[in-house]
Amino acid sequence: MPESVTSCKACTWALRTKRPPRPDLYPVGVLERPAVQTTSVDHYGLLAPRADVALAFEHVNKTFPDGTQALDDVSLDVAAGEMVAIVGPSGCGKSTLLRLASRLSSPSAGEIRVAQGNLGYVFQDPTLLPWRTVQSNVELLAELAGVPKAERARLAADAIALTGLVGFENHRPRALSGGMRMRVSLARSLTMRPRIFLFDEPFGALDEITRERLNGELLGLFEREQFAGLFVTHSVSEAAFLASRVVVMSPRPGSIVAEVAIPFAYPRSPELRFDPDFAATAGQISARLRANLT
């Protein structure tokens, strides 16, 4: 199976435009990734040296052709099997950072290193193809990767079971709730067994209860699949609940102004949100966010 298919431009184009893919335009697997060469980077002094870095940004700048500087000297690494959350004001470059990690965009300066293996990308919008059933939407990436029919049906069935969608295989997206559509989006990426997962506010449009339920389900998947995750959110509570580290960005041009270590072991129960220590940790993140808004 080709590497990195979930970040291929054909897939993204199909998902964004909701039009049939044109794999001829950007061949699947075109975005082969180099192995990570950095083995023990510790830019902020918060973490012990790590042997296995999945994703590393090194002094990354991004200025768009119109002169907008989105990112300024961002250095960050995510270890294999680690979940890192990013919070920051609107327009500070969070989505830009994920696009750079997925190679949908190139940095103006600096380096981005991504470990070998498939890369999953979950957008804020579930980006489902409306004419396809749940089963067929979940199979899409495997189909684009040329996985034989029987095998992709099996991969999709596994992902559908993992995301709690059994019984809805033949539904079309319009017959699903917002939370179920996000589950389909997650399931679609899961079929490729990504080693690195990028999440761009995937639950931002959902009500709080649904979001909290999906946070729990996502952590279940994270613990089971052990991918590295980079999770962008506007919710401090969501960031603290999911991640082992929360990175705080400044307003544009975005730079990293703080990292807060989250001192709670996995697995995390929903009740953690009511723990006074959790509230104190979330308060630290909020304070750092606010300090950089003025």
Ligand SMILES: Nc1ncnc2c1ncn2[C@@H]1O[C@H](COP(=O)(O)OP(=O)(O)OP(=O)(O)O)[C@@H](O)[C@H]1O
């Ligand atoms: N293709 C582009 N050309 C020019 N400017 C861009 C382009 N894409 C993004 N920008 C600008 O870069 C900045 C960062 O955008 P980005 O989408 O990364 O922000 P964000 O932190 O994800 O914001 P939000 O929280 O609202 O999603 C913004 O000022 C945006 O207008």
Ligand SMILES: [Mg+2]
């Ligand atoms: Mg964004």
